[in-house]
Amino acid sequence: xxxxxxxxxxxxxxxxxxxGGVQGKEAHPDLPETPDEIAAAAAACENAxxxxxxxxxxxxxxERAFSTERFQExxxxxxxxxxxxxxxxxxxxxxxxxxxxxxxxxxxxxxxxASLDMGPLNRYDRLTSENTRATVRMLHEEMRERGIxxxxxxxxxxxxxxxxxxxxxxxxxxxxxxxxxxGTLSVPHPRSLQTMVSHLPEGAEFNVLGFGRHQLPLTxxxxxxxxxxxxxxxxxxYYRKGELAESNAQFVERAVRIADELNRPVATPxxxxxxxxx
Amino acid sequence: MADRCPYLDYRREAGEQTFDTxxxxxxxxxxxxxxxxxxxxxxxxxxxHATDCExxxxxxxxxxxxxxxx
Ligand code: SF4
Numbered sequence: 001x002x003x004x005x006x007x008x009x010x011x012x013x014x015x016x017x018x019x020g021g022v023q024g025k026e027a028h029p030d031l032p033e034t035p036d037e038i039a040a041a042a043a044a045c046e047n048a049x050x051x052x053x054x055x056x057x058x059x060x061x062x063e064r065a066f067s068t069e070r071f072q073e074x075x076x077x078x079x080x081x082x083x084x085x086x087x088x089x090x091x092x093x094x095x096x097x098x099x100x101x102x103x104x105x106x107x108x109x110x111x112x113x114a115s116l117d118m119g120p121l122n123r124y125d126r127l128t129s130e131n132t133r134a135t136v137r138m139l140h141e142e143m144r145e146r147g148i149x150x151x152x153x154x155x156x157x158x159x160x161x162x163x164x165x166x167x168x169x170x171x172x173x174x175x176x177x178x179x180x181x182x183g184t185l186s187v188p189h190p191r192s193l194q195t196m197v198s199h200l201p202e203g204a205e206f207n208v209l210g211f212g213r214h215q216l217p218l219t220x221x222x223x224x225x226x227x228x229x230x231x232x233x234x235x236x237x238y239y240r241k242g243e244l245a246e247s248n249a250q251f252v253e254r255a256v257r258i259a260d261e262l263n264r265p266v267a268t269p270x271x272x273x274x275x276x277x278x
Numbered sequence: 279m280a281d282r283c284p285y286l287d288y289r290r291e292a293g294e295q296t297f298d299t300x301x302x303x304x305x306x307x308x309x310x311x312x313x314x315x316x317x318x319x320x321x322x323x324x325x326x327h328a329t330d331c332e333x334x335x336x337x338x339x340x341x342x343x344x345x346x347x348x
Contacts, residue, residue: 021313021314022312022313022314023312023313023314024301024312024313025297025301026295026301026309026310026311026312027312029295058313060299061288061299061300061301061302061316062297062299062301062302062313062316063301063302063313063316063317063320064313064314064316064317094314095314095317095318095322095323095325095330096317096323097323097324100323123314124315124331124332125332126329126330126331126332127314127318127325127330
């Protein structure tokens with residue numbers, strides 16, 4: 001988790017965020033929504049070099065789904081379509097009740113990882129994803145009971161404070177996802193990323209997620225800083241200005257090419273498990 | 279559960295966009311709705327278009343102006 005890791009050519013973990021909960025086919029006609037579409041995208045991303053798949057579930061209408069049953073359907077299809085990839089379920093859910101937020105943790109088998117949003121953030125003009133400490137604690141507790149490693153979703157500096165406050169409760173190494181974008185997210189700039197990284201505890205691992213046009217530069221910078229990268233249509237639908245991406249896998253292919261050029265090998269799923277202590 | 283928004287419709291096509299399955303469409307904004315916002319439209323999880331959707335509120339304001347209603 002440092003520039004030395006870059007110099008030592010530590011493997012970089014590529015996470016593919018295939019679907020998300022915010023936008024759908026109204027924004028990108030090929031954004032995968034059904035369990036079959038998600039499974040096909042998952043297989044393509046694994047083949048391209050992704051070792052973690054971040055999953056959300058949708059109703060047939062493209063609307064958000066949180067039920068264990070729908071996540072079970074998605075995860076089964078993804079497991080059938082992939083070889084050995086690490087499955088990570090989202091527990092995000094702006095506006096959804098806490099009880100529903102925990103449902104994606106209850107599939108059989110449980111996901112190896114799950115996202116844990118570390119504090120509030122605004123959506124649109126009138127919605128807030130509250131993520132109170134009580135909610136975070138409840139979700140984290142259930143992850144611990146079910147042997148699921150949390151990825152701490154750090155949408156801004158305040159969430160980093162919240163994460164550092166619970167770092168002693170986490171299995172080693174803690175895994176931070178540093179997120180950059182507009183609104184209540186961290187200011188999307190290389191300086192912000194460097195500052196955030198400088199506050200991480202010794203031995204931590206981090207991943208970088210930049211929304212929209214910030215995906216490419218900030219994930220590239222993460223590779224140089226010894227971090228890992230997340231790409232995919234959940235976070236960005238444009239491959240370059242004015243040009244929709246062809247697929248999730250196209251983003252993974254680009255991340256793999258960049259890591260290769262920068263002399264960091266891309267982690268296999270086995271290496272990702274070793275790095276993250278899964 | 280709050281009422282569903284009166285502007286919500288489910289459509290398979292609008293303009294140049296077509297889909298295999300009907301999805302939430304906002305007849306106030308004349309566009310398909312993002313999945314996250316669609317939970318407001320449908321009145322799920324205690325979300326309510328009358329308080330939580332700025333598109334509904336802006337459109338309601340327009341209509342007030344047109345009709346003189348309070
Ligand atoms: S976007 Fe707003 S105005 Fe449109 S249908 Fe949904 S709640 Fe109603």
